[in-house]
Amino acid sequence: MRKLIWGVLAAAACLSTASFITTPVSAQGNEKVFKLGIVTFTSGPGAESFGTPGWNAANRLVQALNAGGQLPPPYDKIGFGGLKVEVSVIDESGGTTKQVQELRNAFDRDKFDAIIGYISSSNCLAAAPVAEEMKKLLILFDCGTPRIFEDRNYQYVFRNSSHATMDNVAIVRYLQKRKIKLETAAGINPDYAYGRDNWKDFIQSLQKVNPTTKTGSELWPKLGAGQYGTEISALLQTNPSIIHTSLWGGDLQAFILQAAPRGLFKGRQVAIMAGDHVLHPLGKRMPEGVIIGARGVGGPFAVKSALNDWLIANTQKNEPGVLPSQAHYRMTQSVLGLKSAVEKAMAANGNNKPTTEQIAAALRGLEWDTPSGKIKMALGNGHQAIQANAIGVTKWDGKLNRMIVTDVEVFAAECVNPPVGIKSEDWIAQGFPGAKCN
Numbered sequence: 027m028r029k030l031i032w033g034v035l036a037a038a039a040c041l042s043t044a045s046f047i048t049t050p051v052s053a054q055g056n057e058k059v060f061k062l063g064i065v066t067f068t069s070g071p072g073a074e075s076f077g078t079p080g081w082n083a084a085n086r087l088v089q090a091l092n093a094g095g096q097l098p099p100p101y102d103k104i105g106f107g108g109l110k111v112e113v114s115v116i117d118e119s120g121g122t123t124k125q126v127q128e129l130r131n132a133f134d135r136d137k138f139d140a141i142i143g144y145i146s147s148s149n150c151l152a153a154a155p156v157a158e159e160m161k162k163l164l165i166l167f168d169c170g171t172p173r174i175f176e177d178r179n180y181q182y183v184f185r186n187s188s189h190a191t192m193d194n195v196a197i198v199r200y201l202q203k204r205k206i207k208l209e210t211a212a213g214i215n216p217d218y219a220y221g222r223d224n225w226k227d228f229i230q231s232l233q234k235v236n237p238t239t240k241t242g243s244e245l246w247p248k249l250g251a252g253q254y255g256t257e258i259s260a261l262l263q264t265n266p267s268i269i270h271t272s273l274w275g276g277d278l279q280a281f282i283l284q285a286a287p288r289g290l291f292k293g294r295q296v297a298i299m300a301g302d303h304v305l306h307p308l309g310k311r312m313p314e315g316v317i318i319g320a321r322g323v324g325g326p327f328a329v330k331s332a333l334n335d336w337l338i339a340n341t342q343k344n345e346p347g348v349l350p351s352q353a354h355y356r357m358t359q360s361v362l363g364l365k366s367a368v369e370k371a372m373a374a375n376g377n378n379k380p381t382t383e384q385i386a387a388a389l390r391g392l393e394w395d396t397p398s399g400k401i402k403m404a405l406g407n408g409h410q411a412i413q414a415n416a417i418g419v420t421k422w423d424g425k426l427n428r429m430i431v432t433d434v435e436v437f438a439a440e441c442v443n444p445p446v447g448i449k450s451e452d453w454i455a456q457g458f459p460g461a462k463c464n
């Protein structure tokens with residue numbers, strides 16, 4: 027297990043030898059080039075599961091867009107409305123202070139037209155006000171906290187993927203639909219905004235639909251802890267009916283590898299709200315019978331479509347045997363959303379390169395198709411996306427020689443996301459008013 031974890035870190039470190047990697051386009055004037063920055067983990071425990079796949083997906087997608095004609099319509103036009111895209115990656119590691127300075131440098135010194143970035147909720151919360159202050163276009167692609175657009179309004183900041191409230195509401199709806207009765211619920215979640223928000227959303231949603239469920243252990247390991255022996259012992263001793271976790275990346279892999287041999291996944295239900303990204307690296311070491319999601323209808327839940335076929339083929343061409351997971355899907359939908367907004371703004375602007383304000387106006391309230399279905403900028407005054415979500419149960423498939431998901435349920439976006447004008451916490455507390463479920 028230690029060799030596996032250190033191998034993951036070593037692989038990530040190889041990518042981090044350059045903190046700023048660029049895929050150049052042919053020399054042209056600024057009016058013919060769209061300069062796009064990608065901020066994601068290229069080093070540290072978050073790189074292997076999220077950062078590297080996210081950067082690879084963005085880089086390969088931009089290459090295909092610049093070539094033109096490689097993606098299905100309406101994404102077959104060259105670049106962004108004829109603008110060639112120059113894409114670079116900036117390492118997200120180093121903490122919020124470093125990320126704020128990196129963001130300022132990216133806009134002031136390096137003159138990026140837009141930034142797509144951030145896996146960490148803490149980095150999103152720190153970066154968003156800075157981009158707004160600078161009046162620069164920032165698109166959040168992954169971080170889960172719902173607080174970004176629930177606590178304040180933005181003009182220049184967007185999130186082209188859903189926030190994590192829907193992960194937890196979807197799991198609870200899944201349990202409810204299958205009439206799984208739970209006496210006690212415990213949680214092991216990272217001790218920062220993302221983990222705190224997720225546990226609160228999950229336990230309050232669960233107790234709203236099943237008031238008799240009691241709260242068990244609430245465990246808060248630090249991000250990057252890596253060792254979970256104490257927490258596993260506590261969970262085994264209290265023996266809850268269900269264990270909820272929002273651990274991710276290397277932390278989630280380490281927890282599973284340490285907990286499975288001790289029998290934590292036997293005789294009790296474990297729910298991993300957005301854990302599809304560990305299925306491939308863990309393989310058969312991933313326990314069966316785990317409730318799992320992917321924050322959307324992507325990865326093992328993806329529905330066949332021309333766009334999804336392209337993403338799978340493109341991923342496997344460059345990473346043989348690898349099926350795209352969360353980071354691939356969320357990054358792809360974020361880039362395609364930006365492309366759609368730029369082209370919409372250009373169509374209204376004589377096909378000239380649009381300003382930041384024109385792109386922001388075009389992205390506000392936008393809807394577009396992606397490999398994981400339709401994305402709608404429905405919340406946060408048109409700045410926050412909602413999308414459908416899928417939940418299933420892990421099972422080993424001997425014929426495919428990989429872990430798959432079975433007993434899948436897909437919940438409509440309007441079923442698991444709060445409606446306009448109400449915060450996630452209040453929506454849950456009030457019993458999900460306005461939810462539109464099948």
